Amino acid sequence: MQKILIVNSNIKQCTILKKTIKNAFPNWKLEIVHCYSDGKILVTESLQNNDYFTLFLLDKNLTMIQKDYSGYELADYIRKYPTYFTTPMLFFATTSEDSLYALTKYHCYNYILKPYTPEQILGEIQQMLYTKVLKRDSLEIRDTNRIVHTISHDDILYFTSNAPHVLTIVTKYNSFSSREYTIDGFLQKL
Numbered sequence: 001m002q003k004i005l006i007v008n009s010n011i012k013q014c015t016i017l018k019k020t021i022k023n024a025f026p027n028w029k030l031e032i033v034h035c036y037s038d039g040k041i042l043v044t045e046s047l048q049n050n051d052y053f054t055l056f057l058l059d060k061n062l063t064m065i066q067k068d069y070s071g072y073e074l075a076d077y078i079r080k081y082p083t084y085f086t087t088p089m090l091f092f093a094t095t096s097e098d099s100l101y102a103l104t105k106y107h108c109y110n111y112i113l114k115p116y117t118p119e120q121i122l123g124e125i126q127q128m129l130y131t132k133v134l135k136r137d138s139l140e141i142r143d144t145n146r147i148v149h150t151i152s153h154d155d156i157l158y159f160t161s162n163a164p165h166v167l168t169i170v171t172k173y174n175s176f177s178s179r180e181y182t183i184d185g186f187l188q189k190l
Helices: 011-024 036-048 071-079 096-106 118-130 183-189
Strands: 003-007 029-033 055-059 089-093 110-113 138-142 148-152 156-163 166-171 175-178
Touching (some): 003 011, 011 029, 011 118, 036 071, 055 071, 071 089, 089 096, 096 110, 110 118, 138 175, 156 183, 166 183
Parallel strands (some): 003 055, 055 089
Antiparallel strands (some): 138 148, 156 166
16 A cells, blocks of 8 residues: 655645545555645654655645745655655656756656646556556565566465475465465565
C-alpha cells in the first residue's frame, strides 16, 4: 500500500488530487496538508513512527500564511533524511524554469505544469509504477527454473518448506517453488 503526502495550499486542487487518486487506488493512504509547517510535522512523525511516505506531491507555491515556506523548502527538509533521499517527489509548478530547478536540485521524479488534469496525475503515477520508481505491493521471486514471478502480497495464500532450501509459495492463481528464501527470509521480505 502506498502512503502519499500531498502538500498544496489550494484546497480545490487538493480535493481534485484526493478524488483522482482515491478513485484509481482506493487502498492507498493519503495525507493532505496545506502548508510547509504541517508537512514538516507529518514527515517528522513518519520518521519517528517508521511509517514512511512512498510519494510526495508538492506544490512549489505554498501560501505566505504565518510566514510559510515554499514547497522547495519542504523538499530540502525531506531530502536531508537518508530514508527519504530517493523517495519520489512530483512537483506542481507554474513555469518550466521552476520545473527544471526542482528536477536538478531535488532529483524529483517529474513536474506537472499548472493547470493540470486528473489524467496527467494518474499518468505520472502509472509511469512511476511501471518503471518501479514507486514500489508496488508485490514481490518478484525467481523460481527453481529461474523464471521471475511477480506476486501481490494479497494473492499469497500460504507458503511452506517441503525440502531443504526449497520454499513453495501458493497464491490464488498458481504455485511455484523457489530456492531464493528460507521461511524466515521470506517473512522478512513480506
